[in-house]
Amino acid sequence: MLSVRTIAPILLLGACTPQNAELTSGSYVAFFSDGTSLSLLQEEVDPSDPGWQESYIFDCRTFDDENPGQRIEDFIRVCGPNSWPPVHETWATTAGFRVVSEPLEPWRGEAVITAEGDLQISFHHRMTGGSDMRIIAVVDPDFQPTECLPKEGGGVERQPLDGDWVAEWSNELRTIAAGNDALRSSYDHMEQYLDDGTLFFLNAFGYQRNPRNVNGDFWFLPDQFEAGAARGKISEELLNGRRSIYSPPYVYNEIDDPEGDEGYTPDLNEEDLWFCDLAEGSDPNDSGCMDDLTADVEGTADTIHEEVERWFKPEGADGDEIFTYRPVTHLNKWRAPDGVPAGFDGWGELHYSYVVFSGDSDLTPGGRAEGAFSLVLEAQDSPTTVFTKGQFVIERIKQDRWVTDDLRQEKADENEVDLCFQQ
Numbered sequence: 001m002l003s004v005r006t007i008a009p010i011l012l013l014g015a016c017t018p019q020n021a022e023l024t025s026g027s028y029v030a031f032f033s034d035g036t037s038l039s040l041l042q043e044e045v046d047p048s049d050p051g052w053q054e055s056y057i058f059d060c061r062t063f064d065d066e067n068p069g070q071r072i073e074d075f076i077r078v079c080g081p082n083s084w085p086p087v088h089e090t091w092a093t094t095a096g097f098r099v100v101s102e103p104l105e106p107w108r109g110e111a112v113i114t115a116e117g118d119l120q121i122s123f124h125h126r127m128t129g130g131s132d133m134r135i136i137a138v139v140d141p142d143f144q145p146t147e148c149l150p151k152e153g154g155g156v157e158r159q160p161l162d163g164d165w166v167a168e169w170s171n172e173l174r175t176i177a178a179g180n181d182a183l184r185s186s187y188d189h190m191e192q193y194l195d196d197g198t199l200f201f202l203n204a205f206g207y208q209r210n211p212r213n214v215n216g217d218f219w220f221l222p223d224q225f226e227a228g229a230a231r232g233k234i235s236e237e238l239l240n241g242r243r244s245i246y247s248p249p250y251v252y253n254e255i256d257d258p259e260g261d262e263g264y265t266p267d268l269n270e271e272d273l274w275f276c277d278l279a280e281g282s283d284p285n286d287s288g289c290m291d292d293l294t295a296d297v298e299g300t301a302d303t304i305h306e307e308v309e310r311w312f313k314p315e316g317a318d319g320d321e322i323f324t325y326r327p328v329t330h331l332n333k334w335r336a337p338d339g340v341p342a343g344f345d346g347w348g349e350l351h352y353s354y355v356v357f358s359g360d361s362d363l364t365p366g367g368r369a370e371g372a373f374s375l376v377l378e379a380q381d382s383p384t385t386v387f388t389k390g391q392f393v394i395e396r397i398k399q400d401r402w403v404t405d406d407l408r409q410e411k412a413d414e415n416e417v418d419l420c421f422q423q
Contacts, residue, residue, distance in 0.1 A: 020398055021111040023123055025189070026104030026390020028133075029312060029323045030234065031058065031097040034072055036382040037237065040098065044131045044235030047098040051128040054322055056314040059096030060084045072096040077316040086307045088249040088300060094383045099311075101322055102128060104135075104390050111394040113365050117142060121355075121373075121392065131235040135388060137355050137373050139200045139228035141363035146224070148420040158420050162345075166227070168334045170199040173356065176328075186305055186326035189389045190372035196359030197371070201328070201351040203244040204229035209251065211275050211341045214268045219342070230353045232377040237384060239377035242352040247273045248300060274348030280339030284346070290333060297329045297348040308387070325374070325387050327352050352376040365399040 032040050032047070039045040047055045059071045060079035075096070078084075085093050106123040113119055122136040145161040176187050177194035190197065204226040210217035230241025245252055251272055270277075274297055276289035284290045305326040312321040328351050335345035353375045361369035374389040411417075 021109030021394045024391045028388035029101040030386045033095040033382040033384045037384045039235045054101040078310045089307045091383045112398045112400040114400045134233045136231040143227040186324045190356045197356045200228045200355045202228035202353040206244040208246045211270045230375045237379045242376040244351045276346040278337035278346045284333040293348045369394045
């Protein structure tokens, strides 16, 4: 079971295993918030260093007498009336940004199976100027939510919940492969895995809103629904993977806004959610609501792609982008509706961060694996945002020996205790 809440922060502190993961290609674009980024304030990152492959200023803020201020000089020209303000990527409106980009060329890469059974892949990159950048992706190789059902003769047994989640997620790769060239270009780093790859969404810390009490209830994902997570660090700045969403970004942007009024609750209703109230036993593929939901979710992903694409152009709106990005969507049409809002049947999803493995990867200790990742990382204490992606090869996955075994499971086996309800 994924345990990212405890293992990921520890892994940021340093490396403890031999190098066994190689990044074969990769790059990143980091938007450092001018005035609030610790990396800039402590001069750990210098955007003026000539060693950067790209370094430019992105600042589309507007000011007036009631909101005085001044843009950073020499900002790129991407702030036209048809492209600003952004509809979804609203973090960009909160500051001016000093942007840097370069290839990812890690001096260290690690892939270990932790005591909890999670596969943790981390890369340590020395940035231009010498600061250390760390990128971590964690997935549960055995991810499969289950439920406890009665069995003949008494007792209970654990059965898969709904079906094979990872297999159904991985069908999104086939959808991308069948798409047009414009769609596929954002996923060029995982082109070779589209036909038979295995896709993990890094969905830890996500939450839904209760359609029956939209302005009151948050439904945080239970541990067994969390397949993976992302973490990072640049000099003094801790980075968190952006959470997956189950409603349009504005639903989350208002709630997550650190500048908002304390205790503010947005006035939402069920129609604001990516949710269709499907009758039990109905076919989602025959639902007009699901058709509309599909268009809405896919349209949101397209708009996010269009927004950030403009900001990846150091030469301005007419220049070439130095990075491509589009999130991955999922509509859950394979799940049988049970007539209640809880769960994922009838819901749309959008995932900002994900990892894909080749079809022949062996995600066990001693196994060989290869694949690709795409991550969106956000600083804990500023609007600093990092987009990164790459391809990797792990010749031999290590078993972490620095921690104890899972004592709970060990004792349960020893005493023949069924932990079916302790998931």
